[in-house]
Amino acid sequence: MGALGRxxxxxxxxxxxxxxxxxxxxxxxxxxxxxxxxxxxxxxxxAVKFPANKMVSVLVREGHSISDMLxxxxxxxxxxxGAGFSAPDAGRDPDCGTGAPALFLDPDRFSWHDPRLWRSGxxxxxxxxxxxxxxxxxxxxxxxxxxxxxxxxxxxxxRPARVRxxxxxxxxxxxxxxxxxxxxxxxxxxRFHGPGALSVGPGGCxxxxxxxxxxxxxxxxxxxxLLQPLGGRCPPAACHDALRPEGQCCDLCGAIVSLTHGPTFxxxxxxARLLQVFLPQYQGLQVAVSKVPRPPRPRGTAGAEADTDTxxxxxxxxxxxxxxxxxxxxxxxxxxxxxxxEALGVLSATARESGAPVGDGSAQGxxxxxxxxxxxxxxxxxxxxxxxxxxxxxxxxxxxPRLRWSRRDExxxxxVVDPLGFSNPVFDVAGSAGPLPLILRTPQPPATxxxxxxxxxxxxxxxxxxxxxx
Numbered sequence: 001m002g003a004l005g006r007x008x009x010x011x012x013x014x015x016x017x018x019x020x021x022x023x024x025x026x027x028x029x030x031x032x033x034x035x036x037x038x039x040x041x042x043x044x045x046x047a048v049k050f051p052a053n054k055m056v057s058v059l060v061r062e063g064h065s066i067s068d069m070l071x072x073x074x075x076x077x078x079x080x081x082g083a084g085f086s087a088p089d090a091g092r093d094p095d096c097g098t099g100a101p102a103l104f105l106d107p108d109r110f111s112w113h114d115p116r117l118w119r120s121g122x123x124x125x126x127x128x129x130x131x132x133x134x135x136x137x138x139x140x141x142x143x144x145x146x147x148x149x150x151x152x153x154x155x156x157x158x159r160p161a162r163v164r165x166x167x168x169x170x171x172x173x174x175x176x177x178x179x180x181x182x183x184x185x186x187x188x189x190x191r192f193h194g195p196g197a198l199s200v201g202p203g204g205c206x207x208x209x210x211x212x213x214x215x216x217x218x219x220x221x222x223x224x225x226l227l228q229p230l231g232g233r234c235p236p237a238a239c240h241d242a243l244r245p246e247g248q249c250c251d252l253c254g255a256i257v258s259l260t261h262g263p264t265f266x267x268x269x270x271x272a273r274l275l276q277v278f279l280p281q282y283q284g285l286q287v288a289v290s291k292v293p294r295p296p297r298p299r300g301t302a303g304a305e306a307d308t309d310t311x312x313x314x315x316x317x318x319x320x321x322x323x324x325x326x327x328x329x330x331x332x333x334x335x336x337x338x339x340x341x342e343a344l345g346v347l348s349a350t351a352r353e354s355g356a357p358v359g360d361g362s363a364q365g366x367x368x369x370x371x372x373x374x375x376x377x378x379x380x381x382x383x384x385x386x387x388x389x390x391x392x393x394x395x396x397x398x399x400x401p402r403l404r405w406s407r408r409d410e411x412x413x414x415x416v417v418d419p420l421g422f423s424n425p426v427f428d429v430a431g432s433a434g435p436l437p438l439i440l441r442t443p444q445p446p447a448t449x450x451x452x453x454x455x456x457x458x459x460x461x462x463x464x465x466x467x468x469x470x
Contacts (some may be wrong), residue, residue: 284320
């Protein structure tokens with residue numbers, strides 16, 4: 001049985017024991033175009049340069065003609081049958097080797113914590129995993145390619161990456177002692193590097209309701225590796241009130257259904273139910289189902305009756321141009337729990353939905369095109385009313401020529417009118433040069449406090465009536 005056959009048999013055994021596994025994707029093969037600066041394998045007669053201060057193992061599958069080669073400080077070439085290097089002959093490509101040498105990219109650029117570098121063995125159409133679970137979990141079996149060379153950075157070393165088993169170079173490591181001896185060997189040092197540590201131990205998931213991944217503490221490094229090409233920042237979500245599921249690095253649009261489960265819940269059976277019964281009715285959706293730590297809830301709320309500290313997280317995200325499907329599916333799942341929850345082993349369920357798409361007017365009952373049409377119609381109507389007002393004003397000015405605009409400082413003086421009043425005999429004294437002015441006196445406010453009023457009053461004493469009262 002070949003190496004590939006042994007790997008397939010081992011994976012089948014993992015499936016029988018309900019163990020998940022993760023496959024390492026990148027390699028350091030000589031013929032892989034992605035490993036070279038020009039994104040292509042060096043042409044015949046080219047000069048080849050490896051990073052001088054790096055360690056690397058390179059698998060060579062074919063024969064290559066090169067003019068010059070700068071080797072790394074420490075490394076190895078693994079030559080397949082018929083592979084090798086030779087000097088260029090007279091029939092080489094005349095355009096090859098005239099420019100800069102072909103540079104082998106940094107082999108240390110691959111990180112264990114990068115979710116993009118792993119593939120789940122139980123991947124299926126319509127399923128996805130949150131970012132923390134795309135990296136090997138503590139119950140997973142890890143498989144490195146047996147027919148390719150590779151190099152893995154183990155991270156900053158804050159905490160060892162722990163998995164159920166590791167398979168590399170045709171060996172399966174299930175004990176820490178054996179794995180530590182391999183990592184310390186030259187073959188191990190060529191393939192694993194960094195201050196981080198890797199450990200294994202018996203810990204396959206034996207719970208039918210699933211097991212928590214265990215990558216919560218490693219999530220900052222997972223997100224750092226994932227977002228490194230984006231400058232370390234999440235792209236803006238395409239909806240309002242976006243959601244961030246447990247174990248996800250960035251917000252997403254869709255819905256989250258949280259299930260409080262009982263002892264009879266089977267996560268694989270429920271995942272199959274979603275794929276076979278619900279997802280075919282909702283095109284353009286993907287679903288992630290996993291067990292996560294249950295956030296603390298006050299007593300008396302839904303889910304507080306469970307005797308476990310975990311819950312089942314069902315993440316629904318939309319991948320197509322249509323929106324709203326995730327919310328409809330979430331409501332359908334709530335109705336399904338209400339009808340079949342006891343048979344499924346689900347005690348209760350809650351759901352959260354993201355808001356309307358960014359740039360969409362659906363929150364006001366309008367879609368984007370309808371909103372633009374309403375705005376355009378309003379602007380047109382406003383211009384039409386303004387034009388009518390200008391025409392009406394011009395006709396009015398033409399029919400009433402006495403009306404004119406004037407500035408405030410050019411206003412006509414007020415007409416002179418006779419003063420209103422009466423003759424006061426007390427002040428009408430002979431010899432007076434003119435009428436004496438009235439003396440106004442404002443009385444003192446009373447001692448009691450009253451509410452403020454907006455009306456002010458002035459008083460004066462009339463001597464005529466004062467003497468009459470005396």
